[in-house]
Structure formats: C-alpha cells, structure tokens
Amino acid sequence: MTQVRPMRADARRNYERLLKVAAEAFAEHGENASLDDIAKRAGVGSGTLYRHFPTRQALLQAAYVGRVEAFGARADELARELPPGEALMAWLYELCVGTIQVRGMKALLGSAVTDGSTAALTACGTTVRGAAGRLIEAARAEGFLRADLEPIELLRLAHGVATASELADGQGTQIRRYLALLMEGLRP
Amino acid sequence: MTQVRPMRADARRNYERLLKVAAEAFAEHGENASLDDIAKRAGVGSGTLYRHFPTRQALLQAAYVGRVEAFGARADELARELPPGEALMAWLYELCVGTIQVRGMKALLGSAVTDGSTAALTACGTTVRGAAGRLIEAARAEGFLRADLEPIELLRLAHGVATASELADGQGTQIRRYLALLMEGLRP
DNA sequence: ACCTGAACACCGTTCAAGT
DNA sequence: ACCTGAACACCGTTCAAGT
Numbered sequence: 001m002t003q004v005r006p007m008r009a010d011a012r013r014n015y016e017r018l019l020k021v022a023a024e025a026f027a028e029h030g031e032n033a034s035l036d037d038i039a040k041r042a043g044v045g046s047g048t049l050y051r052h053f054p055t056r057q058a059l060l061q062a063a064y065v066g067r068v069e070a071f072g073a074r075a076d077e078l079a080r081e082l083p084p085g086e087a088l089m090a091w092l093y094e095l096c097v098g099t100i101q102v103r104g105m106k107a108l109l110g111s112a113v114t115d116g117s118t119a120a121l122t123a124c125g126t127t128v129r130g131a132a133g134r135l136i137e138a139a140r141a142e143g144f145l146r147a148d149l150e151p152i153e154l155l156r157l158a159h160g161v162a163t164a165s166e167l168a169d170g171q172g173t174q175i176r177r178y179l180a181l182l183m184e185g186l187r188p
Numbered sequence: 189m190t191q192v193r194p195m196r197a198d199a200r201r202n203y204e205r206l207l208k209v210a211a212e213a214f215a216e217h218g219e220n221a222s223l224d225d226i227a228k229r230a231g232v233g234s235g236t237l238y239r240h241f242p243t244r245q246a247l248l249q250a251a252y253v254g255r256v257e258a259f260g261a262r263a264d265e266l267a268r269e270l271p272p273g274e275a276l277m278a279w280l281y282e283l284c285v286g287t288i289q290v291r292g293m294k295a296l297l298g299s300a301v302t303d304g305s306t307a308a309l310t311a312c313g314t315t316v317r318g319a320a321g322r323l324i325e326a327a328r329a330e331g332f333l334r335a336d337l338e339p340i341e342l343l344r345l346a347h348g349v350a351t352a353s354e355l356a357d358g359q360g361t362q363i364r365r366y367l368a369l370l371m372e373g374l375r376p
Numbered sequence: 377a378c379c380t381g382a383a384c385a386c387c388g389t390t391c392a393a394g395t
Numbered sequence: 396a397c398c399t400g401a402a403c404a405c406c407g408t409t410c411a412a413g414t
Binding site for chain 2: 110113114115116153156157159160161162163164165167168169170178181182183184185186
C-alpha cells in the first residue's frame with residue numbers, strides 16, 4: 001500500500017473548503033454546476049480545484065461520499081427494524097427519493113451501477129451494492145424475491161423507477177407506486 | 189387558424205439543411221451537440237439557426253419528428269401482425285432500443301412524457317401516447333394488463349427500463365429481460 | 377423578410393510564474 | 396509542494412448591418 005503523506009495545512013484547508021462549496025453548488029445547480037464558480041466561491045484558483053479533483057466526477061463523488069455511506073448504514077438500520085421484504089422496499093424508496101431530490105446524486109448513483117465505471121467511482125458502487133446485497137439476500141430467503149437477480153440489477157431497475165417518477169412530476173410522489181409495480185414483477 | 193405563409197426560397201433551403209445537419213449532429217454527439225457547429229456545417233450564420241429554432245429542444249424535436257411518427261405507425265403495424273400482448277411488448281422493446289441507440293432521442297422521448305412539458309413538445313407526446321394507448325387498450329381487453337395504468341405511465345416506466353438497461357452495458361442487451369420483469373408486475 | 381457574423385458573456389482546462 | 400490567475404479554446408445567444 002502507498003502511504004499517503006498528510007497534506008500541507010493550506011492544501012487541506014482548500015480541499016475541505018472546496019468540498020463544502022461543491023456540495024452546496026451541486027445541490028443548488030445540479031451536476032453541471034460551474035466548476036469555475038465553485039473555485040471562486042471557495043476562494044481558490046481554478047488550478048487548485050483541478051489539482052485536488054481532476055474531473056467533475058471526482059469532485060461530485062468526493063462531495064457526496066458521506067451521503068452514499070449513509071445509505072449503506074441506513075440499510076442495516078432498516079434490516080434491524082423491519083421484516084426483510086419491507087426493509088428492502090423501504091431502503092429502495094429512500095434511495096429513489098435521494099436520487100431525485102438531491103441534485104447531482106442521480107449522476108453519481110447512476111455511474112455507481114454502470115457497467116464500465118472507473119475504479120474511483122467503484123467506491124460508491126461497492127458501498128451501495130454491498131448494502132443492497134445484504135437486504136436482497138434476506139428478502140430472498142423469505143421468498144420475497146426471485147433468485148436470478150443480481151444486486152446491481154435491482155439497483156439499476158430502482159434507478160429506472162426514480163427516472164420514471166422524475167418524469168411524472170419532478171418530485172417523488174410516484175416512487176412508491178412505481179416501486180410497488182416493479183417489485184410485483186420481481187417475485188419468485 | 190393562422191395561415192402560414194410559405195417560406196421564402198432561401199429560408200426554406202436553410203431550414204431543411206439545418207434539419208438534415210442537426211439530425212446527423214445529434215446522432216453523432218448526442219443531445220448536447222454544438223449548435224454553432226450545426227450552423228457552420230449547414231453553411232448558415234448562427235443567427236439563422238436561432239431564427240428557425242429558438243431553443244435546442246425545438247431543433248431536437250424538429251430533427252426527430254419523423255422518427256417519432258414512425259413509432260406511431262409502427263404501433264399499428266404490430267397491432268395487425270401480433271396478438272395484443274405481444275404487440276405491446278414488441279413495440280415497447282423497439283421504443284426502448286430507439287431511446288438508447290438513437291442519441292438525442294432519449295431527451296426528446298423523455299420530455300414527451302414529462303408532466304409539465306411545453307406545447308411544442310406535446311406534438312411528440314401526443315403521437316407516442318396515442319400509439320401506446322391503442323396497444324394498451326387491446327392488451328387490457330385480453331387480460332394482459334391491469335386496469336389502473338395510464339398509457340403515459342407505462343411510457344414513463346418503459347423509459348425507466350431503457351435507462352436501467354443503458355446503465356447495464358450502454359447497448360440494449362438487457363432491455364428484453366428488464367421489460368419482461370416490468371410487465372410481470374403490470375399484470376391484472 | 378431573411379441572413380450574416382462580430383460581439384459578449386460564460387465555461388473548462390492548462391501552465392508559467394510565484395511562494 | 397502547492398497555489399494563482401492569465402491564457403486559450405470553445406460555446407450559446409444577441410443584434411446591428413447588410414441584401
């Protein structure tokens with residue numbers, strides 16, 4: 001493993017300010033928020049932004065890792081509170097809500113379940129696939145889910161449900177309905 | 189009704205060249221193809237492009253109306269050739285393939301089934317909703333489809349299936365599978 | 377009536393100069 | 396080692412001048 005030397009104090013400060021501002025900017029303007037604007041608002045030169053985050057995806061990912069990991073933790077929480085079928089359903093619902101309502105999240109979660117994704121993105125992908133895998137296994141054991149469905153496939157279909165619901169009214173009012181229709185087709 | 193005066197010869201020539209070039213450009217670069225580039229390739233000033241097509245959506249729509257109408261005609265063709273359930277399935281399949289493979293089409297079909305769409309876009313929406321409506325009614329009469337599903341909702345869900353399949357491998361190899369899973373959940 | 381293309385504002389990205 | 400910001404290439408959109 002390559003040891004990561006601690007950042008110089010000013011570098012670390014800039015890094016964190018960039019993340020904070022980026023999260024705000026993506027939330028406000030979506031995944032295409034101006035990078036130049038983010039740098040300016042963080043009080044750094046644009047070169048500094050590129051030094052820390054070479055691509056837009058890298059910044060987007062860094063800005064939202066926390067939220068993605070929260071989804072992972074939430075899966076286990078729901079697994080403790082609810083019976084398997086309901087836990088899976090509740091988690092997918094929350095995931096879809098986040099996909100639509102947290103602007104920028106859709107792009108991130110989308111590429112997290114895309115076939116040829118970069119290694120960097122796989123961090124989010126691993127988290128979310130792991131969480132889904134645990135819920136799915138339990139739901140399957142109870143006969144709520146057919147056997148021939150990979151976790152990543154269910155995540156893609158849920159992403160599709162979020163997309164469909166977004167087309168409906170931009171909010172998430174149809175998520176429950178569309179999710180129920182989908183799950184109906186995924187029974188054993 | 190407002191009578192539309194015929195265009196001046198040079199205007200009509202430019203209009204058609206723009207459409208032709210735009211269809212190529214969108215197919216090649218997707219819905220965000222450079223408008224400036226389209227104008228240049230069509231041999232007109234950028235102002236001329238804006239005169240004919242005030243927004244990107246207007247150009248996208250004009251460039252692909254033909255294809256959308258072909259989907260409408262194709263629905264009736266399939267209805268004649270196949271039993272209702274299969275006709276609906278086959279049509280949705282072709283629609284999903286188009287959504288993924290014809291770059292730029294996804295944006296257009298998406299906004300055609302979006303809740304608060306502009307009047308201009310509703311042209312595509314009307315065509316595609318009408319076609320879906322006819323197929324759905326027949327499939328429902330034969331007991332292939334639950335009663336509480338609007339045509340536009342099925343179109344949104346199909347759009348979701350296309351999205352999910354796009355995440356899988358960028359091609360359409362998973363469309364049939366995901367569509368089958370969806371339809372399973374839409375039975376009466 | 378219609379077209380042209382310069383002009384403006386904006387954005388992403390790179391890199392030489394600076395500390 | 397890290398930061399800055401000017402510089403470059405590109406894009407969307409408008410509009411005065413031209414036919």
